[in-house]
Amino acid sequence: MSMEILGMRGSPQGNPGVQQSVELTQRMAERRTENQRQRVESQQKVAQGIASSRDEIHKKIQEAVDRMDTYSGSLQKKFKYTINDDIDQVVVKIIDPDTDKVIKELPAAELQKLQARIQEYLGLLIDETI
Numbered sequence: 001m002s003m004e005i006l007g008m009r010g011s012p013q014g015n016p017g018v019q020q021s022v023e024l025t026q027r028m029a030e031r032r033t034e035n036q037r038q039r040v041e042s043q044q045k046v047a048q049g050i051a052s053s054r055d056e057i058h059k060k061i062q063e064a065v066d067r068m069d070t071y072s073g074s075l076q077k078k079f080k081y082t083i084n085d086d087i088d089q090v091v092v093k094i095i096d097p098d099t100d101k102v103i104k105e106l107p108a109a110e111l112q113k114l115q116a117r118i119q120e121y122l123g124l125l126i127d128e129t130i
Contacts, residue, residue, distance in 0.1 A: 058083070065090060077103070086116040 065081040078095040091112065094104045107115075 058088075061090060084112055084116075087112055087119065089115075 061083060065083065068081050069079065076097070078097045078100075080093040080095055082091050082093070083089070084091050089107070089112070092106045093102050094106075095101065096103055
């Protein structure tokens with residue numbers, strides 16, 4: 001008789017309340033796992049979308065830069081348009097056509113380096129973009 005009581009208390013099969021608790025815990029764990037999987041998939045889709053959008057934007061900017069470069073050839077000063085990939089920004093260099101020396105660079109090279117360093121430090125501090 002004592003073995004039956006012990007068996008009922010010690011085993012989930014003998015106690016319907018414990019069995020329900022175990023099943024509920026299992027369902028909750030399965031839901032958590034499914035929710036985590038869905039979140040990861042969603043984040044991966046967003047990351048892929050951002051990467052493809054960034055590539056498209058970069059391509060359009062490069063096309064515009066090429067057109068501006070062609071147009072600037074008719075002016076007295078020579079302009080060179082480039083994209084600084086470190087800071088994702090268009091850089092304009094004004095060049096003396098006679099000497100081929102850079103007269104001015106916009107934004108200034110020092111500012112470009114500073115902005116790149118700031119972005120690098122932020123990248124070290126913040127691991128994820130939302």
